[in-house]
Amino acid sequence: MASEIQVAGADEARKALIGVCDFDGILRGKHVFADDVSDEGWTIKFSEAVLGWDCSDRVIPANFGQEPPSIFGDANLRVLSGTARPVSNRHDRYLYLAEFAGGHESICPRGVLRKVLRRAADHGYSCAVGFEFEFMLFNESVETIEKKPYDQWVPLTRGPFGYSVARTLGSNELFEEILALCENARLPLSGLHFETGPGAIEASLRHCDALEASDRAVVFKSMLKSWAQKRGMMATFMAKVSENWPGQSGHIHISMSSNGQNAFYEGEASRNISRTMSQFLGGQLKYMNDFCVLAAPNVNSYKRLRPGYWAPTCPSWGVDNRSCAVRVIPGDKSAHRLEYRLSGADVNPYLALACAIGSGILGIEENAVLAAPIVGDASEEKHPPFERLPQNLSEATSRFEQSPKAMDVFGERFVEAFSRSRRWEWEAVQHRVSDCERQRYFEAI
Incomplete structure (x- = not known):
């Protein structure tokens, strides 16, 4: 909670790892340094591809939805300064959580929870x-x-x-x-x-x-x-x-x-x-x-x-x-x-x-x-x-x-986008032949 959070200072922020959650709950991110950060919280550019990838980094085809992200552009990430957490024993590296802002906020998982x-x-x-x-x-x-x-x-x-x-x-x-x-x-x-x-x-x-x-x-x-x-x-x-x-x-x-x-x-x-x-x-x-x-x-x-x-x-x-x-x-x-x-x-x-x-x-x-x-x-x-x-x-x-x-x-846009990702997830597995199928059918059928 806000009262419990200690925000990293400027020196710590300059060693910041920024993380944002995709549809699958995977934390995606990158390090930012020096002039890319500020003490009061900040916005950075981040690839919108993470909202168009599956868990194996394959791009979900456009025909699985009406309004997929372009995949090739950048989106705005709102870095949440109050979420800073040390992620090394020396306390010289901090993880900051972020959420998608602007046009991508309506399909950002953290944004959806805030809406609820x-x-x-x-x-x-x-x-x-x-x-x-x-x-x-x-x-x-x-x-x-x-x-x-x-x-x-x-x-x-x-x-x-x-x-x-x-x-x-x-x-x-x-x-x-x-x-x-x-x-x-x-x-x-x-x-x-x-x-x-x-x-x-x-x-x-x-x-x-x-x-x-x-x-x-x-x-x-x-x-x-x-x-x-x-x-x-x-x-x-x-x-x-x-x-x-x-x-x-x-x-x-x-x-x-x-x-x-x-x-x-x-x-x-x-x-x-x-x-x-x-x-x-x-x-x-x-x-x-x-x-x-x-x-x-x-x-x-x-x-x-x-x-x-x-x-x-x-x-x-x-x-x-x-x-x-x-x-x-x-x-x-x-x-x-x-x-x-x-x-x-x-x-x-x-x-x-x-x-x-x-x-x-x-x-x-x-x-x-x-x-x-x-x-x-x-x-x-x-x-x-x-x-x-x-x-x-x-x-x-x-x-x-x-x-x-x-x-x-x-929200309609989130329902469409998330459903698109789940239909792709279903289809991505259906064509795979499993060991169970080989064991069950190889000799008998």
């Missing part, structure tokens, strides 16, 4: 948010992982052993490095532990203002990957690395306040769920399928959303029920909140949070009705009303680009 948060503020609400990410560590370098087939990659640990104290103590040096990394970069954690799955770790970032929480989440993912590579390891935030292992989640804890009070809490109400929280939940469920692509943005995302792996399969909510898409976590006024469990670790944090809050604000505006909570496994079809989440990226993209409410909340 302004809509919440217009109703008198502010949001506190905490992200938690699961990731996998492999004892492989950039070189070795390219030379080995997938089934020979060596994870940090073998097999599932969630919350293991023995493994935590055995990996004490590694955990200390992660904690020091986060403390140095002003990314305070509230938890760090082994998850179930080989090499799987979960990090919970401490809650704060919604925009700052998203900034922290974006920086955390990039810095964790860089740290692992420096250590001769590889970290991945893929939603599903193997069909034999659980997926990697990116859950989002959300509470809202109004006039300094927790707007989700009502002491006299059932389970302390206020009318505002009920409407907010109702909106999240009502528009979950239409907005799903923001929280499940990749082909691989939908391989996580399967029964039996602690991931949702339908728009559902429950009280402290981890099989649901939204989990209400009862508590006192300071802790009462919800956990948005649809999103995986592969999300763009700005867009996933825009999805979770934007749909909730629609629920408040429309006085959405909330169905009874799910008791038991939410993936079982015995729970009415039962509507499955989109089954793949193509279906989710179609729902999003055809949704009038998506255009209302996120």
